[in-house]
Amino acid sequence: MSPIGIFGGTFDPIHYGHLRTALELLQALRLGEVRFIPSGDPPHRGDTFADAGLRLQMVTSAIAVEPGFTVDDCEVRRSGPSFTVDTLAAKRAEFSSTPLGLIIGMDAFLGLTGWHRWEELLDFAHIIVAHRPGWRVPDSGPLGELVARHSTENLDHIHAELNGRIYVQAVTQLEVSSTEIRSLVRAGRDPRFLTPDVIRDVIITSGCYQ
Numbered sequence: 003m004s005p006i007g008i009f010g011g012t013f014d015p016i017h018y019g020h021l022r023t024a025l026e027l028l029q030a031l032r033l034g035e036v037r038f039i040p041s042g043d044p045p046h047r048g049d050t051f052a053d054a055g056l057r058l059q060m061v062t063s064a065i066a067v068e069p070g071f072t073v074d075d076c077e078v079r080r081s082g083p084s085f086t087v088d089t090l091a092a093k094r095a096e097f098s099s100t101p102l103g104l105i106i107g108m109d110a111f112l113g114l115t116g117w118h119r120w121e122e123l124l125d126f127a128h129i130i131v132a133h134r135p136g137w138r139v140p141d142s143g144p145l146g147e148l149v150a151r152h153s154t155e156n157l158d159h160i161h162a163e164l165n166g167r168i169y170v171q172a173v174t175q176l177e178v179s180s181t182e183i184r185s186l187v188r189a190g191r192d193p194r195f196l197t198p199d200v201i202r203d204v205i206i207t208s209g210c211y212q
């Protein structure tokens with residue numbers, strides 16, 4: 003079974019940085035699918051701007067054009083904080099014989115030790131780190147130790163094993179962020195070409211970032 007990439011995020015809103023990264027990982031790592039999982043109530047962040055239903059709707063519209071992408075509403079449906087470890091445990095139970103790869107950007111990876119029960123993440127999935135500009139793979143501290151113990155450059159490990167490896171993949175760097183899109187919109191400017199037109203339309207019609 004080809005590995006399933008699990009791409010969690012607030013996606014407030016989803017943009018081309020997310021979509022391009024997901025496509026490159028899908029192809030480079032020969033993933034069976036990339037499953038986008040918008041967070042319901044993200045514990046590491048303040049309130050989201052668009053509500054969970056609207057963020058889910060935006061992700062669903064944005065991914066519809068790519069057959070290798072799917073969306074999973076499990077975190078939006080679950081009550082309480084959206085802890086990634088709980089999501090991965092649930093996906094491991096759902097896909098008991100398929101490798102899983104948690105996709106995260108290097109910026110998010112560097113904050114991993116602040117995540118709830120972070121030591122257990124690799125019990126359920128591999129971690130696939132998408133390299134972003136200006137960030138280095140840690141080589142000291144708890145995260146450096148984790149990388150030293152679990153990293154692999156051999157893609158066969160990601161396909162042959164269900165979980166437990168860290169794999170770093172360079173992707174085309176698109177310095178787009180949801181924060182930038184929200185501030186553009188608030189300033190009355192057009193987010194076109196940073197995010198698909200369908201998302202731009204939802205942003206404008208709903209007024210969610212005004």
Ligand code: ATP
Binds near residue numbers: 010020108109134176
């Ligand atoms: P915000 O600006 O609100 O913090 P964001 O643009 O970073 O949002 P998130 O939904 O928080 O988006 O990110 C979800 C995941 O996508 C994280 O793992 C993050 O590292 C990754 N990511 C975000 N932007 C990019 C990008 N431009 N290229 C590659 N990965 C990205």
